[in-house]
Amino acid sequence: MSKKHRGQIKGDPVTYETPLPAGGVQLETFLSWTLVRRGLKKQVITPLDAPQAFLDEARRERQAREMAQDTPLMRALGLAHHWQRLMDAGRFASITEIAEAEGLDLGRASRIARLAQLAPSIVEACATGTAAGLTLESVSRRAIPQRWDEQRERLRLA
Numbered sequence: 001m002s003k004k005h006r007g008q009i010k011g012d013p014v015t016y017e018t019p020l021p022a023g024g025v026q027l028e029t030f031l032s033w034t035l036v037r038r039g040l041k042k043q044v045i046t047p048l049d050a051p052q053a054f055l056d057e058a059r060r061e062r063q064a065r066e067m068a069q070d071t072p073l074m075r076a077l078g079l080a081h082h083w084q085r086l087m088d089a090g091r092f093a094s095i096t097e098i099a100e101a102e103g104l105d106l107g108r109a110s111r112i113a114r115l116a117q118l119a120p121s122i123v124e125a126c127a128t129g130t131a132a133g134l135t136l137e138s139v140s141r142r143a144i145p146q147r148w149d150e151q152r153e154r155l156r157l158a
Contacts, residue, residue: 036057036058036061071135071136072135072136073134073139074127076112076136077116077123077126079112080113080114080116081116083113084116086098095109095113111140111141114140114144115139115140115144118144119151119152120148121148121152122134122151131155133156139155
């Protein structure tokens with residue numbers, strides 16, 4: 001592998017023609033390859049030996065990496081569930097105590113804490129990126145109904 005192709009992760013096969021001093025042509029062909037994670041190991045899959053299952057798995061991993069999962073909404077959802085576990089365990093009695101401990105305004109803390117009541121399908125849609133229109137402001141500013149079907153209807157995720 002030449003230096004200009006070192007570290008190439010994916011792409012189309014490339015063929016270069018290099019002129020030889022005797023008048024002939026030397027062909028160099030570089031195949032594209034995909035790096036697939038298998039637990040702690042990484043495996044290189046070339047197009048010649050890649051079964052369809054490997055190609056599908058590589059495509060899913062690439063899409064998962066490209067999705068922006070660390071959005072403010074996802075961080076707030078994680079924080080809301082963490083606070084809910086703290087209150088369930090009895091470490092804090094109310095959201096007021098949590099707001100004081102975190103150094104947040106009570107209104108902001110209560111808006112974040114309400115996110116723990118969201119339907120699991122809404123949380124999953126946020127995590128997978130299929131709920132593209134949802135933001136932290138659009139979810140936390142509205143009153144969240146108790147029934148999950150009403151939540152999906154109000155947030156237009158039916």
